[in-house]
Amino acid sequence: MNQTQQSFGAVKGTTASGFESLGHLFEQQMRTLAEENAQLCVYHRGKKVVDLWASKNADPDFNADSLVNIFSSGKSLEAIAIASLVSKGLLRYDARVSDHWPEFKGGGKDQVTVADVMRHEAGLAGFDRSVDLDDLLPDNIKANSLGGTIEKQVQRFRSPATGKREYHAVTRGWIANELFRRVDPQGRTIGEFVKEEISAPLNADVAVGLNDRQLERVADIKLLSFGAHLRASLRPRIFGRKVFHNFVQLMARLLKVLPSLRKGNASEAPPPIRGMTGISFFNDIRMRRGETPSANAHSSARGLARVAAMMAAGGKLDTVECLNEDGWQALHQAPLPAKMGGVILTRFTQGGVDQFLPITKDSTLLEKAFNDGREGFYGWMGLGGSIFQWHPEAEIGFAFVPTSLHMLDFLNERGKLYQAEVLKCVANIEANQ
Structure with a gap:
């Protein structure tokens, strides 16, 4: 496959024949939007076809191998970790968590299944x-410092009207990690599993909990403030609007989502981590060393896209098998439609990844924004921008990793532009074969 060296302003990297439009789009977005540093990487049929990165302010320390916090995109890494136990016959999704972790039973949690946890339906x-x-440090996790806290928690659901599904933004990863280490024959944490069975064999730069050498390669994340985002949305696109949505679009989304967020159980809880006051907390070295799989994994787009390529190929890339066929199928089975917090229709599989489907005439504005341009992908996305997803039918592994967080872009639509363009490129290639 021919690779074209990109030379679009600050953008560096390569695109394969048929995917050149991704380079032009990436350059346009980097030039126009409120971006700092970003990486974009795509695999198709097991081959890397897009490998781009850019630093708007010419940061000499940022490159294609820089590691960035991918926030909730890490949820798909923890889903793969749990699926590996299923793949090995050590765990079932319909098993109760308490079958493997007896101390988990209190507070109404005794009937919670593995699938409940992975679908954000555990009431925690x-x-x-x-x-x-x-x-959150691995040695302390193994000493049950975190597990002891989880064991004391009481299950809470919002209301019968909104259903059981409520986003476990941070807690799903903590629960999954405790379950994983109790079932794994070696007693490893998810971070240790990712290092030994995903990152090393696949040669993929992904990590949950960083070591000293990895800490040297981390790029800080930076929040685009609420006020700056709103002000930017007032400018028309033809005059260089620096955010994806205009003011009317942004308000329509805010008015739909904010009431649900205010009514959620998580909104009434104290900060997940003591001393956590804002997003910059995640730039703290101590935070980076710990394991919060659902909100604190670090990766490059190259690393994530390689893992996504493995998932798009059925659990095996080149000669490396991370999931066998049974484990891969089980992870993707039984997508259950339910509205997250009563607002956005999600289709989480029993393995904990979302299935994105074509929109229908009955789809709401948010559901269209959520799915349109992602049809056929599985996976999830991270707070403010990152996307880690795979498309088994089209054999696409996709990753977008920015350092500038647009928190009001709830559904990561600025990154979805690249997904939609990749689908067009693949469709054109297949049409011409």
Whole structure:
């Protein structure tokens, strides 16, 4: 496959024949939007076809191998970790968590299944106390510092009207990690599993909990403030609007989502981690060392796209098998439609990844924004921008990793532009074959 060296302003990297439009789009977005540093990487049929990165302010320390916090995109890494136990016959999604973790039973949690946890239906979206940063270090996790807190939690659901599904933004990863280490024959954490069975064999730069050498390659994330985002949305696109949505679009989304967020159990809980006051907290070295799989994984787009390529290919890339056929199929089975917090229709599989489907005439504005341009992908996305998804039918592994967080872009639509363009490129290639 021919690779074209890109030379679009600050953008560096390569695109394969048929995917050149991604380079032009990436350059346009980097030039126009409120971006700092970003990476975009795509695999098709097991081959890397897009490998782009850019630093708007010419940061000499940012490159294609820089590691960035991918926030909730890490949820798909933890889903793969749990699926590996299913792949090995050590765990079932319909098993009760308490079957493997007897102390989990209290507070109404005794009937919670593995699938409930992975679908955000465990009733544990927020805890009644904050945990310490030291509790998140692997040795302390193994000493049950975090597990002891989870065992004391009482199951809470919002209301019968909104259903069981409520986004476990941080807590799903903590629960999954405790389950994983109890079932894994070696007693490893998810971070240790990712290092030994995903990152190393696949040669993919992904990590949950960073070591000293990895810490040297981390790029800080930076929040685009609420006020700056709103002001930017007032400018028409033809005059260089620096955010994806205009003011009317942004308000329509805010008015739909904010009431649900205010009514959620997580909104009433204390901060998940003691001392956590804002997004910059995630730039703290101590935070980066700990394991919060659902909100604190670090990766490059190259690393994520390689893992996504493995998932798009059925659990195996080149000669490396991360999931066998049974485990891969189980992870993707039983997508259950339900509105997250009563607002956005999601289709989480029993393995904990969302299935994105074509929109229908009955789809709401948010559902169209969520799915349109992502049809056929599985996976999830991270707070403010990152996307880690795969498309088994089209054999696409996709990753977008920015350092500038647009928190009001709830559905990561600025990154979805690249997904939609990749689907067009693949369709054109297949049409001409």
